[in-house]
Amino acid sequence: MTQPTRSQLSAAGLVFPHPEHGIANLAARLHGSDSPCPPLQHPSLARLEQAQTIILLVIDGMGCRQLAELSPGGWLRQQQTLVLTSVFPSTTTSAITTYLTGLPPSVHTLTGWHLAAPEVDAVVTPLPLTVRHRGSHTPDDPAELARRVYQTPSALTGPRRQIMLQPNYILDSAYSLHHGGSAARQGWSSYEDLFRQLDTLLHEASAPQFVYAYIPDLDSIMHHKGTTHPRCRQLLQRIEAHCAAFAAALTGRDAVLCISADHGQMDIPPPRLLQLRDFPELAACLRQPLSGEPRVAFCHVRPERLADFPLLAERLLGHAAWCLPAAQLLDEAWFGPGADANDPRLAARVGDYVLLLKEDWGLLDTPVDAPLPKLLGNHGGLSAAEMMVPLIVIDGKEGVASDE
Numbered sequence: 001m002t003q004p005t006r007s008q009l010s011a012a013g014l015v016f017p018h019p020e021h022g023i024a025n026l027a028a029r030l031h032g033s034d035s036p037c038p039p040l041q042h043p044s045l046a047r048l049e050q051a052q053t054i055i056l057l058v059i060d061g062m063g064c065r066q067l068a069e070l071s072p073g074g075w076l077r078q079q080q081t082l083v084l085t086s087v088f089p090s091t092t093t094s095a096i097t098t099y100l101t102g103l104p105p106s107v108h109t110l111t112g113w114h115l116a117a118p119e120v121d122a123v124v125t126p127l128p129l130t131v132r133h134r135g136s137h138t139p140d141d142p143a144e145l146a147r148r149v150y151q152t153p154s155a156l157t158g159p160r161r162q163i164m165l166q167p168n169y170i171l172d173s174a175y176s177l178h179h180g181g182s183a184a185r186q187g188w189s190s191y192e193d194l195f196r197q198l199d200t201l202l203h204e205a206s207a208p209q210f211v212y213a214y215i216p217d218l219d220s221i222m223h224h225k226g227t228t229h230p231r232c233r234q235l236l237q238r239i240e241a242h243c244a245a246f247a248a249a250l251t252g253r254d255a256v257l258c259i260s261a262d263h264g265q266m267d268i269p270p271p272r273l274l275q276l277r278d279f280p281e282l283a284a285c286l287r288q289p290l291s292g293e294p295r296v297a298f299c300h301v302r303p304e305r306l307a308d309f310p311l312l313a314e315r316l317l318g319h320a321a322w323c324l325p326a327a328q329l330l331d332e333a334w335f336g337p338g339a340d341a342n343d344p345r346l347a348a349r350v351g352d353y354v355l356l357l358k359e360d361w362g363l364l365d366t367p368v369d370a371p372l373p374k375l376l377g378n379h380g381g382l383s384a385a386e387m388m389v390p391l392i393v394i395d396g397k398e399g400v401a402s403d404e
Helices: 004-009 023-031 065-070 094-101 142-151 174-179 190-205 217-225 230-249 307-315 326-331 344-349
Strands: 053-059 083-084 114-119 122-125 130-134 161-167 184-188 209-215 255-260 273-275 291-293 296-299 321-325 352-359 362-364 386-396
Touching: 023 083, 023 094, 023 255, 053 094, 053 190, 065 230, 065 386, 094 174, 094 209, 114 344, 142 174, 161 190, 161 326, 184 190, 190 209, 190 230, 217 230, 230 255, 296 386, 307 321, 307 352, 321 326, 326 344, 326 352
Parallel strands: 053 209, 053 255, 161 184, 161 209, 273 362
Antiparallel strands: 083 386, 114 122, 122 130, 255 386, 291 296, 296 352, 321 352
16 A cells, blocks of 8 residues: 655645744754754844844744734734744644754654653653553653653753743643753743733843743634634734734844744544544554544554554545554654654654544544543644744844834
8 A cells, every 4th residue: 555755745735844944943043952953044033143132932823824814914914024834743742842942853752742652651741741541661750750751951051041931830840840941930820921021021131041932822722612713813812912012112122032833723623523432443453542633643553453554544544544654754754854863762652653634634532431522723734724833023123013
């Protein structure tokens, strides 16, 4: 059975991480990290390394399509500098880790909301660091679990003062503690609080500093309400108003503000959000639950079923997904440039086969005794809606364009 290659999927309209204009390139430029991705080059970033204050504001889920649909004439779209691609998989776990380490998923190896982690004999959820599926050798100590799952160092180190601004409820999570590096962690409780803190950091700067700020709310609402719900529009426009006011305050300041996202989203109609429990013959082939995302699932297959798994997947799910050998994705550098740069953990984490969902299909592996989640907005795949994100760059020395 012949499966499409990366080049064939690109020709069919799927969007892969751009080798030079992706968020991994932006992260490499911001941190000066030893990344296999070349640093992003663009005239708007000409003063980046010389600026006293560098601010990266990441608005989770704010893809280019979301800007076009929710606020087509808004400040963010008017100020858009260029379009970047997300990483693969196009998901918060992978993309935010790229922003915080300066490295693509091929190196940091956090490949989805659910992560197969053989080093702890478990399937874990890296962001809240909970255990989805526990083996006989899974450590009970949360600190030990974190130490073994998070092995890539943070990029929030170095000569600049580092500050991380996150919502209070995730500020002291195991993920934030590790990936915050040496940054001073500051929590925020409202947008007014967040932008007030940003303003204070800007005005009190006395030495070079890098500020990472994160807003998760748009992504959360789109997951539950869909990408075009009026609440999404209202929320984005609130965030946009704060961004515009803060950018105006940068005028004349020795600061560069970069506003971007980790990924976009797409809606999956409920009948197209499939459940693995409805395909028991396929589920029986697996040696552990699916990992990854609703739009891309990593399959760890029982050794005796390796040969027939792709045939079975094609028969049962061929209308909704491609079943690709995981080795193909590694060889074709889906997770980052150059297969020789892949971290040794990557192959074990992505398993034997990958189910890449087509069009607006999704696949979940919900435990039999758990209620079915209501997910309307989803991401992780390679559609333009999921992969294309905006970059807005405001250099205080250059001024802010009028939105009139």
